[in-house]
Amino acid sequence: MCGRITATFEFSDIRVRWNLDRDLPLYTPRFNIAPEQVSPTIPVIVRHGGGNECKLMHWGLIPHWAADPSIGNRMINARAETLTELPSFKLLVDRRRCIIPADGFYEWRKEGRRKVPMWVHLRSRELFGLAGLWDVWRKPDGKRWSRSRSSPRSLMNWCGLFTTACQ
Secondary structure (H helix, E strand, O other): OOOEEEEOOOHHHHHHHOOEOOOOOOOOOEEEEOOOOOOOOEEEEEEEOOEEEEEEEEEOOOOOOOOOHHHHHHOOEEEHHHOOOOHHHHHHHHHOEEEEEEOEEEEEEEEOOEEEEEEEOOOOOOOEEEEEEEEEEEOOOOOOOOOOOOOOOOEEEEEEEEEOOOO
16 A cells, blocks of 8 residues: 655656656655645646646545545555446546656555654666546535645546555
């Protein structure tokens, strides 16, 4: 289960790697991206108009049909084995797949009674893509979204990673 990721690269790195046409002016490299952070912080590559586009999204998938945004706190990761079985992900698998660029993520190791973060990354420290799903959520009352300081509007993009079992 991936609970934190790192995206310390420059936007130009992902622009070249995923053949992006436009810039993402609000992107800033981050060493500790967590699901509960307020403003959209995760760069996400989506297909749009026959090409790739990068958007900043919140981490924690809120399906478009959800009435309460707190569901996103529980939907940061999904198991690849059950994606096509669960209603939250079933429709998104075909229509809303994405790539989440990262250069590392954190896993937690137990040492006695405490958990110690371990930064998992490629030996070369180059960036890689995590598989993800995304959706657009609209507040049921249509009012502006107040959780985000950088993008206060009624529609918000949310994403979640999908993982497989460790071997």
